[in-house]
Amino acid sequence: MSHASWVRLLERVGAQGEGFLAYMGGLGYLAVDTVKHTVAGIITRPRIKADETFYQMVRLGVRAIPIIGMVQLFVGMTLAFTLAPVLEDYGQLGQLATVIAKAVFPQLGPLIAAIVLTGFAGAAIAAELGTMVVGEEVAALRTSAIHPIRFLVVPRVIACVLMTVALSVLANLLGTAGGGIIAWGVLDIDPWEYYHTAVDALLIKDVVTGLVKAAVFGLIIVTVSCHEGLSVRGGAGGVGQATTSSVVRSIFLIIAANCGFTALFYFVW
Amino acid sequence: MAESIEPIVEVRGVQKFFGGRQVLKDINLMVAPGETVVILGPSGCGKSTLLRTIIGEETPDAGHVYLWGADACCASARRLNKLRQRFGVLFQSGALYSSMTVGENVALPLREHTDLDPRIIRMVVKMKLELVGLRDFENLMPSQISGGMRKRVGLARAIARDPEILFYDEPTSGLDPIATSVIDQLITDLRTKLGVTSLVVTHDMKSAMRIGDRIAMLYGGEFIAVGRPDEFRDPRDQRVRQFVEGMADGPIPLRVSKTDYLEDLMGAGTGPLA
Numbered sequence: 001m002s003h004a005s006w007v008r009l010l011e012r013v014g015a016q017g018e019g020f021l022a023y024m025g026g027l028g029y030l031a032v033d034t035v036k037h038t039v040a041g042i043i044t045r046p047r048i049k050a051d052e053t054f055y056q057m058v059r060l061g062v063r064a065i066p067i068i069g070m071v072q073l074f075v076g077m078t079l080a081f082t083l084a085p086v087l088e089d090y091g092q093l094g095q096l097a098t099v100i101a102k103a104v105f106p107q108l109g110p111l112i113a114a115i116v117l118t119g120f121a122g123a124a125i126a127a128e129l130g131t132m133v134v135g136e137e138v139a140a141l142r143t144s145a146i147h148p149i150r151f152l153v154v155p156r157v158i159a160c161v162l163m164t165v166a167l168s169v170l171a172n173l174l175g176t177a178g179g180g181i182i183a184w185g186v187l188d189i190d191p192w193e194y195y196h197t198a199v200d201a202l203l204i205k206d207v208v209t210g211l212v213k214a215a216v217f218g219l220i221i222v223t224v225s226c227h228e229g230l231s232v233r234g235g236a237g238g239v240g241q242a243t244t245s246s247v248v249r250s251i252f253l254i255i256a257a258n259c260g261f262t263a264l265f266y267f268v269w
Numbered sequence: 270m271a272e273s274i275e276p277i278v279e280v281r282g283v284q285k286f287f288g289g290r291q292v293l294k295d296i297n298l299m300v301a302p303g304e305t306v307v308i309l310g311p312s313g314c315g316k317s318t319l320l321r322t323i324i325g326e327e328t329p330d331a332g333h334v335y336l337w338g339a340d341a342c343c344a345s346a347r348r349l350n351k352l353r354q355r356f357g358v359l360f361q362s363g364a365l366y367s368s369m370t371v372g373e374n375v376a377l378p379l380r381e382h383t384d385l386d387p388r389i390i391r392m393v394v395k396m397k398l399e400l401v402g403l404r405d406f407e408n409l410m411p412s413q414i415s416g417g418m419r420k421r422v423g424l425a426r427a428i429a430r431d432p433e434i435l436f437y438d439e440p441t442s443g444l445d446p447i448a449t450s451v452i453d454q455l456i457t458d459l460r461t462k463l464g465v466t467s468l469v470v471t472h473d474m475k476s477a478m479r480i481g482d483r484i485a486m487l488y489g490g491e492f493i494a495v496g497r498p499d500e501f502r503d504p505r506d507q508r509v510r511q512f513v514e515g516m517a518d519g520p521i522p523l524r525v526s527k528t529d530y531l532e533d534l535m536g537a538g539t540g541p542l543a
Binding site: 128 | 358366377378411
């Protein structure tokens with residue numbers, strides 16, 4: 001490669017890197033603003049909008065229950081089929097529940113719940129806020145002296161974080177149960193034995209780290225999608241773009257954060 | 270306009286650039302209490318940008334905007350919000366909150382900024398909707414009413430807290446002649462009955478003549494004529510005349526391309542055919 005093309009390559013890498021840092025900075029500002037308004041909403045007037053938060057919890061989370069439940073059942077069943085032959089080779093088929101619970105509770109439960117929820121909640125939030133920006137609704141809020149962060153972002157953040165954690169609990173249980181169905185139906189493992197093995201194998205650490213990660217994933221989903229939605233420019237095309245990029249970016253950041261947290265918990269706890 | 274009265278809005282030397290293009294060139298404007306000022310101009314002349322700058326949605330690149338004597342451009346968020354509670358804005362599309370009913374839209378500013386009893390708020394909402402003739406539509410969603418009705422609801426919401434000044438962005442664009450007259454009459458009524466100050470941005474010559482105490486015509490980012498409506502009936506400036514009389518030919522061109530048409534065409538024809 002010639003000298004000039006090296007410079008061009010370096011330029012492009014640099015521009016991408018700068019764009020990434022600027023984006024993360026934007027997310028950071030939004031997160032700080034949100035925390036400020038949440039704390040202010042708890043200790044002073046005007047209060048956090050409880051009814052709006054509840055409405056968002058139903059809208060973003062409750063509707064996702066069936067799909068997350070099904071997905072987790074399938075994940076658990078797939079795990080059972082994949083792991084059973086390996087364990088059988090080692091004569092450890094009785095430990096199937098251990099392996100599945102250890103995979104689901106700290107990792108797959110929260111991770112897959114968050115990814116499904118990205119499609120549900122993230123896309124919905126980005127599209128909704130984007131449409132509000134295009135329809136001058138956000139400008140109307142600002143000029144009515146109603147802060148869009150307090151009015152729009154804070155209820156969604158609280159709802160999304162709570163619902164991601166709650167749905168992860170469900171995902172953990174159903175994921176493990178999915179493995180149990182195969183263990184019972186195909187591999188002739190007694191369900192009670194499966195249950196007790198799973199409970200014995202799980203440490204508090206497994207459950208807690210999974211739920212802490214779920215909260216962080218929820219925060220990623222809602223921060224990215226609010227940021228994308230509120231920075232929409234240029235009509236309906238902009239809304240579509242914001243929806244797509246909020247899903248792609250959320251999933252990327254969730255998987256990256258999952259890796260980071262797993263490493264952290266490996267060394268620290 | 271008497272000099273001794275403190276203006277509600279004072280725009281001093283405001284300039285605004287968008288990507289190297291100067292949209293506003295040294296704008297100066299004063300709006301006195303109780304006055305209705307109309308900013309008139311063709312599409313793309315910068316009038317909406319000027320309005321957005323005055324209400325604090327855009328920051329000027331030079332100059333200042335004073336509201337009730339306070340500099341709105343450099344105000345803290347808290348101070349700006351205090352100022353914003355004293356004015357109402359009617360956006361071009363009405364900008365109703367699509368997830369709330371018509372009634373909830375009108376009630377929102379009251380719910381957010383006052384401690385009024387919910388029953389009182391409901392009464393005020395009915396009063397404001399009656400004023401724009403839409404009391405029966407309280408429980409409908411914005412998507413269930415027409416564009417003109419959305420604008421009227423937007424106006425009801427803008428006056429919900431009895432603001433001292435109202436800003437209108439194209440209040441009559443896209444409305445039929447009857448709805449236009451209704452909105453014009455409302456603007457006039459608010460001024461005569463309640464003494465509300467108004468700043469209206471429009472390209473509708475007829476309604477500007479009807480509602481304005483003063484008209485300022487914006488073209489190319491600067492005011493080219495300011496005066497009473499009757500002074501616009503027989504303007505000397507050819508640009509103003511062209512706009513007032515709505516003529517296709519004149520000093521204001523429809524085409525804004527700077528390159529030569531023939532050259533551009535021939536240039537497109539050279540090179541390999543795809």
